[in-house]
Amino acid sequence: MAAQNATAIGLGDSxxxxxxxxANRPPMAEYTDLRSVQPLHSGEIELINRACGNGWRKVFNVYAKLLYALDTQQYVYTRHAGSWQQYRxxxxxxxxxxxxxxxSVPELQPVAETVHIIAGRTHAKALLDAGLPAQFNWQNHEFAVDQHNRVLVCPYFDxxxxxxxxxxxxARQIKVLDER
Structure with missing residues (x-):
């Protein structure tokens, strides 16, 4: 299990x-003043989708699809539900x-089982400008990797x-991180 990130702000498992x-959060009152990582409850993703529109539906769908694209020997997400939709x-x-x-800004403490993914080149560059201590090797104009800190940059989840x-x-880039 990964270490808890004390200053992380967002949704999910701390x-x-x-x-x-x-770069953004759902524009709903319950998420405006988050100061930590708050786990969602069953049905909450659908509430966000209804309140915030198709853009957020895409973020959640792409996230779930990514989990189902990962190597099943290393990642057990597919064991929890029969499809990415059910998992979502x-x-x-x-x-x-x-x-x-x-x-929030990633706290980069290399932990073997933690993978950090920054969604969007613009967001990654803004984080670097804000002092993120990452050394990205750009694979192409959309993907980058910092192997030491286990950080990947990819297109926005759309x-x-x-x-x-x-x-x-x-998914292949995550596998490469795990092989090192």
Missing amino acids: CAGLRVYI EQHLLQAASSTALLF YRQLNNEKLAYL
Whole structure:
């Protein structure tokens, strides 16, 4: 299990091994003043989708699809539900899910089982400008890796930006991190 990040702000498991960082949070009153990582409850993703629109539906769908693209020998997400849709509704970002969607700056403490994913090149550059101590090796204009800190940069979690082909590429990059 990954170490708890005391200053992390977002949704999900505070000890998550797979941490996705995005620049914005759902524009709902219950998330405006978050000061820690708050696990979601069953049905809460659907409430966010209804209140905040299709953009958030895409974020949650892409996150769940990524989990199902990962190596099943290393990651057990597929053992919890029969499909990525079921996982999204029954487990994603809930307590003990080992998943988090964070709105804060990553705290980079290399832990073997923690993977940090920054969604969006613009967000990654803003984090670097704000002092994120990462050394990215850009694989192409959309993907980067800091192997030492176990950080990946990928397109934003949206079907058009992170399509199935790019999602598979991201899953392979996570596997490469785990092999080192």
